[in-house]
Amino acid sequence: MTTRASRKSKATSSAACRPLGGLPGPRSGRLHNVEIGKQPAPPPLMRALASLPAGRLGAGVVAVGSMLLIWHVMSLYFRPWVPDIGATLTAIGQQLQSPGFWDNFFLTLGRVLTAFVAASVVGAAIGLLIGLNERAEAFFQPLLALALAVPDPVYIIFAILALGTGETAGFVALTIAVVPFVTNIVRSNVHARDRALDEMAQIYHLPRPVRLMAVLVPQLVPALLTAMRFSFALSWKLVVVVEAIGQPNGIGSAIFHSFRQLRMREVAAIAIIFIITMQLLERGVLGRIEKRLLRWRD
Structure with a gap:
């Protein structure tokens, strides 16, 4: 009985493995003309992207390459308003050699x-005052909301109208x-x-200067x-706008001046040099400075 059952089982399994409907079964080692275990080769663009270094360096390479490609395409369709890359590099070299x-x-x-230091010091002082004093917050809150809603060029225009085109107007407008x-x-x-840290400082009767420098400031460093x-x-973006509107010199x-004379290569060259320097x-x-002051977090 056991032998007959085993033979019947083998026959059933072999019948189940036969192709249905007389269709030919898959060839051994191949499936739809593609070898089992092998994948088709990726396109050249995907291979080039896969060969790039991973992480932030690879992302930077892709970003710069994309920007250069877009610049090149725009220079082909929007000449002479968008200068080509080679002419811009030549103009950059000429600007770097110009006194x-x-x-x-x-x-x-x-x-x-100057504008950066003044705005940082004044803004931080007012922010501390508003955050620690309810009366000061009640006074400054409407003014702060209004100041945040006003577009930056409005300050520049009113400062030039009120103070002229000298250094004072630009400094006041930027600040x-x-x-x-x-x-x-x-x-x-x-x-x-x-x-809770404020309550602890109050319990131990710490003087106000100690509370400010040892309790509050470390929390505000970030x-x-x-x-x-x-x-x-x-600051550096608005300085360029102020100089373009009402200053006789500067970047x-x-x-x-180069834009008025339609020298777009010089416009691009000066802008690129200045932007790269500010980013550095x-x-x-x-x-x-930020890494050094926040080293304790690591």
């Missing part, structure tokens, strides 16, 4: 640093335009501080660094 460019560059850099953003960042983080980076990024004035300062100087 007039460096005069404008260092003048603009001085204005950027007024940047301060509200710094104030808002610092005030929000003061409100989000750990109240917010202050964020406010500084935002202030710097906004913004040079860009506007922001990421190199401010980035290193």
